[in-house]
Amino acid sequence: MADAPQHDAVSVQMISPEGRFEPNAAAEEFLPYLDRLDEDRLRTFYRDMAVIRRFDAEVGHLQRQGQLALWVPSHGQEAAQVGSGHAARPQDSIFPAYREHAVAKIRGVDLIDIVRMLRGLTHGGWVPAEHGNFHLYTLVIGSQTLHATGYAMGIALDGAPTGDPEKDEAVMVYFGDGATSQGDTNEAMIWAASYATPQVFFLQNNHWAISVPVSRQSRTPLVDRARGFGLRSTRIDGNDVLASYAVTAKQLDDARAGRGPGFIEAMTYRIGAHTTSDDPTRYRGADELKFWEARDPITRYRHHLEQRELADAAFFADVESEAADLAADTRRRTLALGTPGIDLIFDNVYAEDHPVPREQKKWLQDYEAGFGEAR
Numbered sequence: 149m150a151d152a153p154q155h156d157a158v159s160v161q162m163i164s165p166e167g168r169f170e171p172n173a174a175a176e177e178f179l180p181y182l183d184r185l186d187e188d189r190l191r192t193f194y195r196d197m198a199v200i201r202r203f204d205a206e207v208g209h210l211q212r213q214g215q216l217a218l219w220v221p222s223h224g225q226e227a228a229q230v231g232s233g234h235a236a237r238p239q240d241s242i243f244p245a246y247r248e249h250a251v252a253k254i255r256g257v258d259l260i261d262i263v264r265m266l267r268g269l270t271h272g273g274w275v276p277a278e279h280g281n282f283h284l285y286t287l288v289i290g291s292q293t294l295h296a297t298g299y300a301m302g303i304a305l306d307g308a309p310t311g312d313p314e315k316d317e318a319v320m321v322y323f324g325d326g327a328t329s330q331g332d333t334n335e336a337m338i339w340a341a342s343y344a345t346p347q348v349f350f351l352q353n354n355h356w357a358i359s360v361p362v363s364r365q366s367r368t369p370l371v372d373r374a375r376g377f378g379l380r381s382t383r384i385d386g387n388d389v390l391a392s393y394a395v396t397a398k399q400l401d402d403a404r405a406g407r408g409p410g411f412i413e414a415m416t417y418r419i420g421a422h423t424t425s426d427d428p429t430r431y432r433g434a435d436e437l438k439f440w441e442a443r444d445p446i447t448r449y450r451h452h453l454e455q456r457e458l459a460d461a462a463f464f465a466d467v468e469s470e471a472a473d474l475a476a477d478t479r480r481r482t483l484a485l486g487t488p489g490i491d492l493i494f495d496n497v498y499a500e501d502h503p504v505p506r507e508q509k510k511w512l513q514d515y516e517a518g519f520g521e522a523r
């Protein structure tokens with residue numbers, strides 16, 4: 149079966165792969181949104197990307213050492229996440245999938261809460277209203293798009309926007325290329341368009357849904373498919389943090405102003421495994437990986453900051469030490485988390501007592517007791 153072309157749509161790009169500020173023609177209408185960024189904010193983008201990369205690597209190691217059931221790496225997708233995450237306003241609501249560690253950090257989630265969830269200690273992790281309206285990680289592919297659209301429909305039904313972008317709310321939902329094949333995602337886009345929801349669909353096209361390439365998910369670039377639903381749709385270079393920021397800022401402000409839902413396809417790449425349960429060498433070639441490693445979003449942005457003389461060696465050393473501190477802190481806190489009790493596995497299966505989980509729980513308790521010391 150021939151693979152569908154995925155590269156024949158234009159991506160908005162602000163920074164060249166070498167780090168030069170070279171907005172292409174598609175970037176023009178988004179350029180004014182970069183004026184919102186002062187030098188501190190530009191440096192924060194780098195800091196967030198680099199710190200999350202280090203955190204991600206550390207938790208990956210912890211999983212390998214038996215401390216987590218599973219880890220979902222974000223390596224390679226930092227620019228897509230950091231640019232869009234910073235473009236959201238405090239009053240906005242964010243619905244993630246399960247790989248958006250950088251956005252979680254930006255919205256004020258304590259990253260150890262993600263670790264707790266993937267260690268099996270909680271069924272959720274945090275209270276969204278107390279953490280920047282950042283909703284819970286959703287492992288059922290695409291289901292968060294419906295949660296987001298339902299929430300955004302609520303905002304639309306509550307009344308017309310005031311016209312003040314500092315007050316009006318918008319919703320952003322993150323999902324992957326594989327999720328675009330789910331019925332939920334397609335239904336969410338239909339309802340969003342019908343109700344003109346104040347919402348942005350943020351697709352991180354990392355080229356793979358576990359072992360299935362994006363070319364198998366769609367015979368047409370996904371940015372074009374979104375237009376068929378009636379969404380304003382833009383493709384961006386997802387490894388360009390400034391493109392991600394500017395396009396998301398415009399899309400969210402258009403959505404909050406009542407101009408209807410938008411869609412962003414961020415072209416990026418999942419450098420690591422799908423999760424720690426996956427071995428990507430079984431299905432993808434080394435050349436493809438090399439191609440994308442050479443387009444690393446953090447290296448590109450570092451060159452950009454250096455060329456504009458916005459950051460010096462002391463800044464980069466400081467970021468490195470913050471990243472090392474976070475990694476050490478995460479390791480220390482993870483090792484202190486303890487193990488989940490057996491009850492937690494069964495307690496929320498049914499609201500009331502039920503013979504099947506009761507029997508299964510007893511079986512597991514007896515099995516564990518067979519080892520002697522309670523674990």
Ligand SMILES: Cc1ncc(C[n+]2csc(CCOP(=O)(O)OP(=O)(O)O)c2C)c(N)n1
Pocket residue numbers: 247287288289323324325326327328354356357358418422
């Ligand atoms: C409804 C549903 N079907 C299948 C799965 C198994 N599954 C987990 S991740 C995944 C691939 C998702 O790919 P994509 O949407 O591209 O997101 P990515 O992991 O690449 O970020 C699948 C099929 C699931 N979690 N939920």
Ligand SMILES: [Mg+2]
Pocket residue numbers: 324325326352353354355356357358
């Ligand atoms: Mg994917």
